[in-house]
Amino acid sequence: MPELPEAENIVRTLAPRITGQRILRSEFRTPRSRQGPMPDLAGRGVISVSRYGKQVLIGLDEGFLLIELRMTGLLLWREDLGTHTRARLIFGHGAVRFDDIRQFGSFRFLHDPPDHLGPDPLEIPPGDFRARLQVRQRMLKPLLLDQRFLRGLGNIYVDEILFRARIHPVALASRLSRARVERLHDSMVMALAEAIECGGSSISDYVNADGVKGRFQIRHRVYGKAGVPCRRCRFPIRRVVVGQRGTHFCPHCQRR
């Protein structure tokens, strides 16, 4: 489920619960919930909780836990177990529960902070963004979804950002005008900031660590809105497939 705004809200709700606390015990209830070697976490202290792209990074007094939520992963602060609880971190005053219906997500232990993905969309300066776009002979949509290009964007927000920037999803990255790149950067920062403030998008069952849903879905302009009149020009929103992902856009406002 989670993309950058959802991961950010999970981090913001989880951080005050566990920062400075000590893990008493961990449970990995399915083999898939852990990837690679996982040392004993019992007794390790939590130094920090942050976001790495759309992933959640827990800094320990020794090493890091990088949690990939993928399609259906959630982190919840609650002590009981659910049908799809795949792992738990148990503290003296409560527990972090990793629920993941499809089991695509996992925990990984790292000795050093991650650095394998591209820049954060909220931090990249417009000039750097333009320089990175200019050298890529790729369609914008798959490029923006590529976590090595930018870390944090997913299918919902790429569609919403391209609509706000009025740029076609299959536009070639290297051929965007300076004005369009600026519009794209502005739209990206503004849409993500607004989505974070709204608590993210809950389209099926996303909730933050306190179990609270997001409200940005009511501000979606194109995602999941095939056939609905564009709010800018009233032309029906179209759904196509680009790079194997459902892609929503306004054919009138977003010209090639």
Place this chain on the structure above:
DNA sequence: TGGAATGTTCGGCT
């Protein structure tokens, strides 16, 4: 019943 779903990776092809 088949298809699609907020994601990523891998192998093969051009």
Place this chain on the structure above:
DNA sequence: AAGCCGAACATTCC
């Protein structure tokens, strides 16, 4: 090399 495509992962929902 870079980019594209299909398949795979597992489950639920319509």
